[in-house]
Amino acid sequence: MIVDARGKACPLPVVIANKALQDRQDNEEVQVYVDNDIAVQNVKRMAATKGLEVAVTEGDGYFVLTIAGDIKEEAQAPVVCGCERNTVVAVTSATMGSGSEELGKLLMKGFIYALSQQETLPKAILFYNGGASIPTEGSVSLEDLKSMEAQGVAIYTCGTCLDFYGLKDKLAVGSVTNMYSIVELLSQADHIIRP
């Protein structure tokens, strides 16, 4: 059986693949076509939770996941797509860790770059207090933040903080938020990462 999930946003590739596995006859192989790394990882994870074998081949701008085997009775775990986890990153300082300020800035730059390279991105990134300078004009992390925003990550910066640091007109990515929204985002998060 072949199913095409190219052009489908997460979590549809997982849903489509899962349905194909349920509908297949006599445990036939299912080939799932997707067009991005995140879908590959999510479909692989879903198949693994069912105890199935997955082989991935890459074409020109797409991937084919060939899923084979019997669904293990004991492995009937619920289908969970990594992108459904509500992870929020709270950046509270322009530096990462305490100690040298110069090193701390370097580490924070590296953290935001590494974050942007993850297969599963957070739902939102919050910037407050000293962290409010990071999404503003002239910041070395703008490219990474814009890339994540383009992929659906919500980027919010504390308005009070921008005002305090004289950066109100310098915000270059994302939008301004307030304390009520910050509290809501943090309290509803499954995971909070604070570099």
Add this chain to the structure above:
Amino acid sequence: MRRKELCILLTFSTTTEAMAMEAHASAHGLPGRLIPVPTVIHAGCGVCWKAPIAEKPRILAAMEKEQLPYEGFFELVI
């Protein structure tokens, strides 16, 4: 979907050398940026200079001319 591109990566023996490279590049308009060293190069901690592959001759010429130390040179799709 994040687009991967062929890049050059320069690793350094020390973080201080990496910072010196960043300062030099900033002062002289050299393209590139510091990023954490990708784990396919080594699993340790550290930062490296990443620049587009097209800038390879310019970067290497500047490193030699300015006697900027670096440890390793890699070409990698990231």
